[in-house]
Amino acid sequence: MNRVQPTAPLPETPTFAMLRTLAGIAMLAGLLVVLVFQWTRPIIEENKRIAIEHAVSKVVPGAVTKRDFILGPDGLHAVDGGTAPPGERIYLAYDGSGRFIGVALEAAAAGYQDVIRILYGYDPVCQCVTGIKVLKMAETPGLGDKIAFDPAFLKNFAALDGTVDPQGGTLQNAIVTVKHGTKHQPWQIDAISGATISSNAIGRMINASAQRMFPLIIRYLDELKRGSVPADKPDGGGR
Amino acid sequence: MTGQLIRQEQVTPDTFLRGLWEENPVFVMMLGLCPVLAVTNSTINALAMGLATTFVLVSSGALISLLRNLIPKQVRIATYIVIIATFVTIVDYLIQAISLDLYNALGAFIQLIVVNCVILGRAEAYASKQKLPAAVVNALGMGAGFTLALLCLGTVRELLGAGSILGFHLFSANFEPWVVMVLPPGGFFVLGSWLLLFEYLKQRRARKAEAAAEVMAHGS
Numbered sequence: 001m002n003r004v005q006p007t008a009p010l011p012e013t014p015t016f017a018m019l020r021t022l023a024g025i026a027m028l029a030g031l032l033v034v035l036v037f038q039w040t041r042p043i044i045e046e047n048k049r050i051a052i053e054h055a056v057s058k059v060v061p062g063a064v065t066k067r068d069f070i071l072g073p074d075g076l077h078a079v080d081g082g083t084a085p086p087g088e089r090i091y092l093a094y095d096g097s098g099r100f101i102g103v104a105l106e107a108a109a110a111g112y113q114d115v116i117r118i119l120y121g122y123d124p125v126c127q128c129v130t131g132i133k134v135l136k137m138a139e140t141p142g143l144g145d146k147i148a149f150d151p152a153f154l155k156n157f158a159a160l161d162g163t164v165d166p167q168g169g170t171l172q173n174a175i176v177t178v179k180h181g182t183k184h185q186p187w188q189i190d191a192i193s194g195a196t197i198s199s200n201a202i203g204r205m206i207n208a209s210a211q212r213m214f215p216l217i218i219r220y221l222d223e224l225k226r227g228s229v230p231a232d233k234p235d236g237g238g239r
Numbered sequence: 240m241t242g243q244l245i246r247q248e249q250v251t252p253d254t255f256l257r258g259l260w261e262e263n264p265v266f267v268m269m270l271g272l273c274p275v276l277a278v279t280n281s282t283i284n285a286l287a288m289g290l291a292t293t294f295v296l297v298s299s300g301a302l303i304s305l306l307r308n309l310i311p312k313q314v315r316i317a318t319y320i321v322i323i324a325t326f327v328t329i330v331d332y333l334i335q336a337i338s339l340d341l342y343n344a345l346g347a348f349i350q351l352i353v354v355n356c357v358i359l360g361r362a363e364a365y366a367s368k369q370k371l372p373a374a375v376v377n378a379l380g381m382g383a384g385f386t387l388a389l390l391c392l393g394t395v396r397e398l399l400g401a402g403s404i405l406g407f408h409l410f411s412a413n414f415e416p417w418v419v420m421v422l423p424p425g426g427f428f429v430l431g432s433w434l435l436l437f438e439y440l441k442q443r444r445a446r447k448a449e450a451a452a453e454v455m456a457h458g459s
Contacts, residue, residue, distance in 0.1 A: 013311040021310055025318050029325035036329045043336040051339050136343055141280060141400070142418035 051135075052119070056091050059121030059131040060102040063093035067227060071216050076223045088213060092227055093121070100225045102130060105213055109205035112197045114138040116147070120206060122162060122214065124221050128186075129160035129175075129206065137198075144198035153192050153199070161186035162210050169215045177203030250372045258380030264357040265388035265430075266437045271357040274348045275389060276426035282405050284344050285393025286386065291330045291345075293382025295352050297375055298326040300366035304374035307367050319362045320353070327352045357385060388433075395429050396420045 057063045070077040072087020079089065091104040103124065108117045116137040121130035134148040147153060165172045173187040177200045183190035189206075191199035217224065248254065264270045271292070279285045299322050303310070310318050331349050335342045342349070352358065361381055366374040394404055400421030402410040419425050 013313055018311050018314045021318060022314055022321075024309075025306075025321050029321050032325050033328050036332050040332040040336040044332070044339075047336065047339045138346065141421045142416070 052091065055119045055133040055135065056093050056104040056121075058133045059104050059119055060093035060123075061121075061130060062095045062101055063104075063121075064096045065094045065098075066091045066104070067094070068092075071213065071220065071224075073216065075220050088209075090213070090217075091119075092224060094227075100227060103217055103224065105209055106135070107205040107209035109201045109208070111137060111139050111201045112144045113140070116198070116201050116205070118202065118205065120157065120209075122210075122217060124217055124224070126159065127161070127163040127214070127218070129157050129162055129210075132157045132202070132206075139195070139198045144195045146192050146195055147198045147202055150192055153190070156183070156189045159186065160189065160206075162214050164215050164218045169219075170211055171207075171214060175203060175207040175210055248369055248373050250376050254373055254376045255380035255383075258377065258382070258384035259387065260384070262381075263384040263388060263437075264381055265385060266434060268357075268360075270360060271355045271385065272430075273351065274355065275392060276423065276430065278345055278348050279389055279392035279396055279426060279429075280400065280421040281344075281397045282390065282393040283341070285389035287334065287341050288345060288348060289382070289386025289389040291334065291349060292352055292355060292357070292385055293379070294330050295323060295326045295355075296358050296361060296378040296382045296385075298329075299323045299358060300361055300374045300378035301371060303362050303366040304369060304371045310367070315363075315367065316359075319359060319367075323358050323362065324353045357381060391433050392426065392429050395432075396425050400425060 053066055056066045068079045069090055069092060070079060070085050070087040071090045072085060074086070077085040077087060089106065092100060093102045093104055095101050101123070103122045104119050105122060106117065106119055108115050110116075114137070116139065117135040118132050119135055120132040122128070123130050132154070137145065137148065139145045139147065160175065161173065162175065163172045164170070171187075173185065175187050175189065177189040177191050179196075180191050180193040189199065189203045191203075258264065260267075262268060265272070265275055274288050274292070278288045299319070302322050303319060306318075327350060330352070334345065334349060361378060365377050369377070398404055398409070399417045400419070402408055402414045402416050417425075420429065
């Protein structure tokens, strides 16, 4: 018959030993994390830059290079890594000969599962959206995720009207998503059947961003075409 | 500092192989099922999550084994969690450096490796009691078993749900993807099917062993 041996009582551990262990482990953890962070940071930044550049070339047809700026109510600002000026980050897109051909902007709204983030292009000459690229989403595979690749849905953004009302400083017509098969106007987005919430989210986010940013783009178009900030503001920006 | 006598295990092939079959973390121990169900909607996601978990298992197992005599029993769980969280943060940065698309596809499940019970379970039950070689080999076996289980689910779900493996389409254009397989219910269906298969194989092996023992008994 097996006899159960009584468990020996846990030996007393000095408080200092416990503190020393926890502090030592915390220091080692901090050192490892900081080392790896410093090592991978430039690689991650480069990956992000390439991803954004790739996305800009998708949403602004013909774009080869881009430069980053902040556009706010008081005009164009350089991205210098210091205190962020009021406004939103925009990407000025240039063709192979260095000619300004459009702007790429970020927009986001709540989708079916999580926030959807997109990059979309705007051509100030035709005052229209020229394309979208989904940067992040968690929509239902096979249904909501079609917003990223469904050719019929993406066709909505080939020349989606975003004309700015010269009087009011807003869009002449709000960009809206309509039920599948009922699109009749150039500012309407034809929803994907079975993915209404995701389609609506795209329409909502583009309209909200366009109402804020398109009037500013038109107002500061000359600065955008020059691709430089006025002399009293610091220069800089991406490539 | 535990002051207890613990049997040190010799490193044998079984130290590694146990994690693959006999003590497979998913199919036998049913641990870490959250990422198993969540990220196995494609083969590449399954492989990346498996490798990330293996890295954390091996690294944390090695460090805990090295420090086992310095960690007081009273603060061991806090210490293990800090060590595991460190290596999860490292693997998080590494995946971002390797591929941002992969990082976005895996989402929050990379950070959630911290609370994967396979890792804390191995730390508490094995690495904290064994020497470095045994802890590393055992963690490698467990990681390989976990990755294998994720791949078993990921390939079947991608094949049926998208008609492809690793993004390569294997069927003609007439193939209608069985979308439910890449949705959450598909994870449960496929996991259930694999568990059924594993249980059947286990029982068959036990029956064979029993029959062989009977033959031996009658023969002698």
